[in-house]
Amino acid sequence: MNNCALQTIPAPRLGRTIDELLAGGGRIQMAYAWFPEPGGTPELRYIATIPGQREFGAWQVSPGDAAVPSLAGKSPLLGWYEREMMELSGLEFSGHPQPERLVTAGTPSLDGLPLGPAGESTLHAHRTLKAPSLPQVSGKHVQLLPFGPIRADVLESAQFIFYYIGEGILHYQPNLFLKHRGMEKQFESQDAMGGVIVAERVSGVGSVAHALAFAQAVEDACACEVPPRARWIRVVAAELERIYNHLHYLGHLCHTTTLKVGEAEGKLLEERAKQMNARASGSRFLRSVICPGGVRRELDMLAVAEGLDALHGEFDRYISLIERTTSHVDRLISTAPLSQQLAFDQGASGPIERASGIDRDLRRDHPYAAYDELKPVVATHADGDAFARMKVRIGELRASVDLLDRATQHGVDSGALIARCEPPPHGEGVGWAESPRGTVLYAVHFDATGRIARTKIKSASYSNWNAFQFTANDSNMMDYAINEASFGLTIAGCAR
Numbered sequence: 001m002n003n004c005a006l007q008t009i010p011a012p013r014l015g016r017t018i019d020e021l022l023a024g025g026g027r028i029q030m031a032y033a034w035f036p037e038p039g040g041t042p043e044l045r046y047i048a049t050i051p052g053q054r055e056f057g058a059w060q061v062s063p064g065d066a067a068v069p070s071l072a073g074k075s076p077l078l079g080w081y082e083r084e085m086m087e088l089s090g091l092e093f094s095g096h097p098q099p100e101r102l103v104t105a106g107t108p109s110l111d112g113l114p115l116g117p118a119g120e121s122t123l124h125a126h127r128t129l130k131a132p133s134l135p136q137v138s139g140k141h142v143q144l145l146p147f148g149p150i151r152a153d154v155l156e157s158a159q160f161i162f163y164y165i166g167e168g169i170l171h172y173q174p175n176l177f178l179k180h181r182g183m184e185k186q187f188e189s190q191d192a193m194g195g196v197i198v199a200e201r202v203s204g205v206g207s208v209a210h211a212l213a214f215a216q217a218v219e220d221a222c223a224c225e226v227p228p229r230a231r232w233i234r235v236v237a238a239e240l241e242r243i244y245n246h247l248h249y250l251g252h253l254c255h256t257t258t259l260k261v262g263e264a265e266g267k268l269l270e271e272r273a274k275q276m277n278a279r280a281s282g283s284r285f286l287r288s289v290i291c292p293g294g295v296r297r298e299l300d301m302l303a304v305a306e307g308l309d310a311l312h313g314e315f316d317r318y319i320s321l322i323e324r325t326t327s328h329v330d331r332l333i334s335t336a337p338l339s340q341q342l343a344f345d346q347g348a349s350g351p352i353e354r355a356s357g358i359d360r361d362l363r364r365d366h367p368y369a370a371y372d373e374l375k376p377v378v379a380t381h382a383d384g385d386a387f388a389r390m391k392v393r394i395g396e397l398r399a400s401v402d403l404l405d406r407a408t409q410h411g412v413d414s415g416a417l418i419a420r421c422e423p424p425p426h427g428e429g430v431g432w433a434e435s436p437r438g439t440v441l442y443a444v445h446f447d448a449t450g451r452i453a454r455t456k457i458k459s460a461s462y463s464n465w466n467a468f469q470f471t472a473n474d475s476n477m478m479d480y481a482i483n484e485a486s487f488g489l490t491i492a493g494c495a496r
Contacts, residue, residue, distance in 0.1 A: 002055070003220040004047070004430040009059045011068050014046075017059065018074050025051040027344065028071070029441055031081040032456040033089040035117045036445075042091060042123065044068065045443065045456075047430065054366050056430055056441075065123065067092040077347030080466055083129075088115040090123030100132045103177045103495075114185060115454075135171055137163045142170065149178050156491035164477055172472035176465055176494050183496045187444075187455035192218045192292040192423055195452055199442070200287050202457060203493040205248075208241040209435030210442075211290040214455075216368060216431025217442040218292040224421040226369075230294030232411030234369040236304060237286050237295075238433065239400040239407070244273040245436035246397040249488045253390060254322060256485040257331040262322050269314060276307030293421035301408045308404055315401065319394050332387035336471040336483035339384055348467040349460045350438020352487060355392040356384035362434035370411065376403055386486035393488070396436075423450040435460050437488055461493030 009017050018028065031046045044061040061068065070093040072079035082093045083102040090113045093099075101107075104126075116123060137144075148159040157178050163171040186198050199214035200207040212234060219226060226234075251266025274284040280303040281289050289295055322328055338348065343356035353360060361378040363371040379395025381388035423446045432441045438460030447453040468487050475483060 001220055001429055002223065003216070004056045004058045006058045006060055009061050011061050011063045011066065014061065014069055014071060015074065018071050021048055022074070026057070028075045028078055029056070029439065030456065030458040031078055031085070032443065033085045033091050033115070034445060034454040039117045042089060047441065047443065049366070056366070058430070063091065067094040069094055070096040072097055076345045077463065077466060080462070087126045087129055089113055090116050090126050099129060101129045103180050105132050105175055106178055114182060132173070132175070134161065134173065137170060139165070141165050158491050162477070167476040167478055169472055169475050169477060169480070172469055174465065174469055176491055179491070180495045184455050184457055187452045190452045191450070192421060195455065196291050202496050203459060203461070203490055204285060205245055205490065206241070206435045206437065206440065206493060207285045207287050208237045208290060209433040209440045212238060212369070212433040213431045213440045213442040214444065215290050215292045216433070217429040217444040218423060218431070219421060220429030220431055221423050221427035221444060221446060222421045224293055224419055226294050227416040227419055228412045229415040230417050231370040232407055233295045233299055234290060235371060235374065235407050236299055236301070236404060237281070237289050238369070239404050240277050240280070240304070241286055242400045242436045243397060244270050244277065246393045247273055249393050250322065250390070253485045254328060256481040257328045259322070259325060259328045262325065262328060265318050269311065269318060272311060276303065279303040279307065291418065294416070294418035296418070298417065304404060305408050308401060312401060315397065329387065331482055332390055332486065333385060335386040335479050336475050336486065337383065337385040338467060338471050342470055343384065343467060346467040346470060347463040349463040350435065351389060351392045351396060352438065352464050352467060354378065354380045355388040357382045362432055362439060366432060368432065370407070374403055374406060386482055389486045425450060437461055437490070437493065438464060457496055459493040459496050461490045462496070465489055465494045
């Protein structure tokens with residue numbers, strides 16, 4: 001692997017190792033288990049970012065059948081990952097602060113291990129995990145509201161449980177995995193080209209980011225050099241995806257503050273941006289463009305340039321209007337603040353962490369595709385509230401237009417589009433992309449035949465839902481929809 005520096009760490013030393021990482025300003029990004037040999041013993045992988053290094057760091061831990069010390073107390077964002085490994089792979093984590101089921105919370109029983117070894121296993125942590133429990137809340141005026149999984153409007157299925165008094169939320173508990181699709185399992189036995197088709201469907205509105213992160217993980221395993229022309233096309237596709245997502249975000253946020261004209265105009269601009277995508281690529285969601293080794297075909301750069309020229313002034317006019325509409329802005333300022341420390345600890349990603357004062361963007365800090373030549377402007381804000389999250393999205397929208405102007409004018413306009421990319425036996429790689437919602441990270445392992453043995457996905461919404469729940473507590477029911485919209489979350493990106 002070129003994208004990741006791998007260290008072997010004994011399980012008892014994990015606590016000291018993460019202390020050293022955090023003291024140096026590093027951050028764990030995800031953790032997962034996999035079984036290198038069918039019916040064999042598990043191996044844990046922890047993936048981390050290290051300040052000043054383009055490459056990610058990785059820890060390899062071989063626990064055997066023994067319990068692994070939980071790191072959730074030191075790095076809270078690992079809490080969900082450890083719960084996933086307990087219920088899906090059967091590993092045991094000692095001292096976990098919340099040893100309850102997460103993904104299978106709505107399942108009566110779980111006999112087998114979806115991501116465990118083939119055949120009988122000695123790993124049985126999933127059998128001792130309890131279903132999520134509600135806290136004991138009592139009081140004359142306390143009310144309980146189970147909201148969902150069917151919600152008004154065209155919304156993804158999820159259930160939210162509220163304890164509240166009047167309008168004040170005392171406790172909020174989400175159940176986000178009612179339609180968990182087992183996407184990581186779908187990659188198994190696929191070849192690299194089949195895998196990218198699955199990656200594009202993990203989250204429809206993040207098709208480019210997921211395909212790009214997956215492709216770069218495969219390229220890392222293959223030591224494949226992507227042609228310069230393809231690197232520039234990847235940037236254009238990624239920024240086109242960012243633009244329509246941010247326009248949808250602004251329109252939906254207006255919907256929650258009842259600014260109907262702002263909602264209509266934002267979603268009209270989103271539609272026009274998607275039509276530009278279709279003219280440029282043949283797909284409104286820019287699918288079937290990126291593949292391992294490069295890109296499948298050219299984008300129509302003239303369609304991109306003409307589309308941006310027609311929309312540029314409309315973007316500015318729309319943004320100016322919503323920023324000056326006090327009835328909209330007043331509902332956002334001071335609503336649901338997320339502190340910088342909480343954003344870091346709980347793994348907030350993308351615009352959410354940047355709105356809380358964490359200046360981090362994979363395009364700049366861990367450059368890929370042609371971002372090392374373009375160097376994007378990164379929008380940040382210090383307040384961490386719903387207004388700050390909107391301002392960061394607006395800053396990113398403007399920066400994406402600038403990036404596309406530069407990419408279409410100065411990119412490489414000739415040359416190969418794809419390089420040969422054959423996964424070696426037992427190869428492995430890591431790849432990443434900065435999606436409109438934040439970090440998308442893929443780790444891919446191949447078997448002896450060059451087919452996929454294991455894929456692990458870190459999706460931005462999975463991280464941001466984890467952070468979001470802490471802003472719902474102690475807020476109020478009238479602001480809940482605004483708060484959720486200000487995070488720009490998807491269920492598909494979480495229950496992957």
